[in-house]
Amino acid sequence: MVLPGTPASPLRVAIIGSGPAAFYAAEHLLKRDDLVVETDMFERLPTPFGLVRGGVAPDHQKIKSVAAAFDKVAAAPRFRFYGHVEFGKDVTLADLREHYHQIVYATGAQTDRRMGIPGEDLRGSHPATEFVAWYNGHPDYQDCRFDLRQERVAVVGVGNVAVDVARILCRTPEELVATDISEGALEALTQSRVREVYMLGRRGPAQAAFTNPEIKELGELAGADIVVHPEEVQLDELSRAALEKGQDRATQKKVEILRGYAQRTPSGKPRRLILRFLVSPVELVGDAEGQVVAMRLVKNELHATAAGTLQPKPTDKTEELPVGLVFRSVGYKGVPLPGVPFNDSWGVILNDKGRVLDPETRRPVLGEYAAGWIKRGPTGVIGTNKPDAAETVVAMLEDLAQGAVLAPAHPEAAAAEALIRRRQPNYVSYTDWRRLDELEVARGRAAGRPRVKFTRVEEMLAALGPA
Amino acid sequence: MNIASLLATKSGSPITIRPEQSVREAVALLSRHNIGALIVVNAPGTPVGIVSERDIVREAARNEQVFTRTVGDIMTKDVITALPQDDLISVANTMTERRIRHLPVVDGGKLVGIISIGDVVKAQRDKYRGEVETLETQILADQP
Numbered sequence: 001m002v003l004p005g006t007p008a009s010p011l012r013v014a015i016i017g018s019g020p021a022a023f024y025a026a027e028h029l030l031k032r033d034d035l036v037v038e039t040d041m042f043e044r045l046p047t048p049f050g051l052v053r054g055g056v057a058p059d060h061q062k063i064k065s066v067a068a069a070f071d072k073v074a075a076a077p078r079f080r081f082y083g084h085v086e087f088g089k090d091v092t093l094a095d096l097r098e099h100y101h102q103i104v105y106a107t108g109a110q111t112d113r114r115m116g117i118p119g120e121d122l123r124g125s126h127p128a129t130e131f132v133a134w135y136n137g138h139p140d141y142q143d144c145r146f147d148l149r150q151e152r153v154a155v156v157g158v159g160n161v162a163v164d165v166a167r168i169l170c171r172t173p174e175e176l177v178a179t180d181i182s183e184g185a186l187e188a189l190t191q192s193r194v195r196e197v198y199m200l201g202r203r204g205p206a207q208a209a210f211t212n213p214e215i216k217e218l219g220e221l222a223g224a225d226i227v228v229h230p231e232e233v234q235l236d237e238l239s240r241a242a243l244e245k246g247q248d249r250a251t252q253k254k255v256e257i258l259r260g261y262a263q264r265t266p267s268g269k270p271r272r273l274i275l276r277f278l279v280s281p282v283e284l285v286g287d288a289e290g291q292v293v294a295m296r297l298v299k300n301e302l303h304a305t306a307a308g309t310l311q312p313k314p315t316d317k318t319e320e321l322p323v324g325l326v327f328r329s330v331g332y333k334g335v336p337l338p339g340v341p342f343n344d345s346w347g348v349i350l351n352d353k354g355r356v357l358d359p360e361t362r363r364p365v366l367g368e369y370a371a372g373w374i375k376r377g378p379t380g381v382i383g384t385n386k387p388d389a390a391e392t393v394v395a396m397l398e399d400l401a402q403g404a405v406l407a408p409a410h411p412e413a414a415a416a417e418a419l420i421r422r423r424q425p426n427y428v429s430y431t432d433w434r435r436l437d438e439l440e441v442a443r444g445r446a447a448g449r450p451r452v453k454f455t456r457v458e459e460m461l462a463a464l465g466p467a
Numbered sequence: 468m469n470i471a472s473l474l475a476t477k478s479g480s481p482i483t484i485r486p487e488q489s490v491r492e493a494v495a496l497l498s499r500h501n502i503g504a505l506i507v508v509n510a511p512g513t514p515v516g517i518v519s520e521r522d523i524v525r526e527a528a529r530n531e532q533v534f535t536r537t538v539g540d541i542m543t544k545d546v547i548t549a550l551p552q553d554d555l556i557s558v559a560n561t562m563t564e565r566r567i568r569h570l571p572v573v574d575g576g577k578l579v580g581i582i583s584i585g586d587v588v589k590a591q592r593d594k595y596r597g598e599v600e601t602l603e604t605q606i607l608a609d610q611p
Contacts, residue, residue: 062605062608065608066601069607069608207554242557242560245560245564305553306547306548306549306550307470307547307550307557307558308553308557308558308561309550309553309557311553343475345579346471346472346474346475347475350478352478353478357478362479375476376472376475377476378472379472379594380468380594380597381597381598381601382597382601383596383598383600383602383604384593384594384596384597384598384600384601385597386596386597386600387593387600388593388597
């Protein structure tokens, strides 16, 4: 058998998803000078970039600048983008096997973990990710409603999503207008009556997941004073010992910053952001209409596990925090794709270094691979996906060298395009996306903002005109 | 990052052996799977010890008949175990300080995985690489 990867017979790769892992996988494949590779990228939405567009906070435009690197990947002549084409619906796994030698799943981790406490589904209790997707203009979340007439809000968790949500809730209209936050969210947040935002960590300050730049930013908000209870940033014996032993300068600094906040006297800004530690929600309390009115918290103590991690243990002390709006941010997990083996315990596609494995035999499934969060779980930063995707591409090329690739009946770019055009006549190409991008930036310019996003699929398709 | 996230990146189930099996069988398993330690489990599958290359070398140094001994004779019995919710960083410290190269991961008394010091090093390397990559991309994007 003649291996694909030559000018006469390019290696054809389908990539599902268009976030960082998808683009890095495409980049690693397209930059090979010993192989001719064609990558077709499938995205359910008309717009690319996954969480770079829909997750990264709008007041962190600098982090979104990675999109410029993705534009360079997309400029390669053998790269195609098929936006507004859904895997499992518009194109199936069987279709892809007919048209590609290899398939890469890079669909991310799309659902949040639950707290598992009574009252979690009361009105006013939401996954933080829904709020994030809403304010970032994700079309699936534009009908979500968050009751910002409430004065007191709790954000459960101290990871980067929790920090983003708390910070956005505290931003002033002047700060928000300078971002690319969706127009609907800008309007709703401008009228927000939120006065107190509580961020709740189950462990102490030394164990909190937020980074030092994130926590410093919270202390510099124009419209909100940061409040920390001095007794909650006093380190217990175990934390102090761990900190001294570990010589972890970043954590020492984090504790220092938080202690500094505990010394501050509020300066009378309109909002307050209260960081709480060593507390876990045990119940959300509702009123007769099923609306959250309070959260019951238990105070925790830390204990060391056998392997030396400090974990929370509930005490018998409880308190009630009156809040009318709750955002939970206690972790994420992947969702299974139709027909693709899944590891339920860890919420990832079952894989070995990116090769999808058959759950029965634990042998690789021919021609199928995974990259990014759906491969390793929701850890790391945007750049973590570059080495992650590189590992997957190494596996793909090893398999290619062994001849272990699919044998598609129609391995021509034109055949795939014809199929997609039949299934989804309104598919969005990368050229189309660049036009949408320019239109969004132009709308932003007119409004004195970095960008004004299209937030509805119909709106995007209408802006592009007839297919 | 916690141990559960690390286990998510490992495809295989932990390789186990029973205490009554021979050291010869243990050596064969270590060699076949190209690993450095086996979790020793009893009939219901509960971990009762760990047997590593080092345990076997130590026994071989004083006993020519090492291969015919049982795993139960030479295994390390007081095994430190990790939980899925343990932090990677504190586990890394514990493994370094106590010179432990393999930790069984147990959830509700059940063995769910094993992590080696190599896994811990790889996870930390990947974390730092990701951070460097992110910062580099941002710095380059700032340039005209």
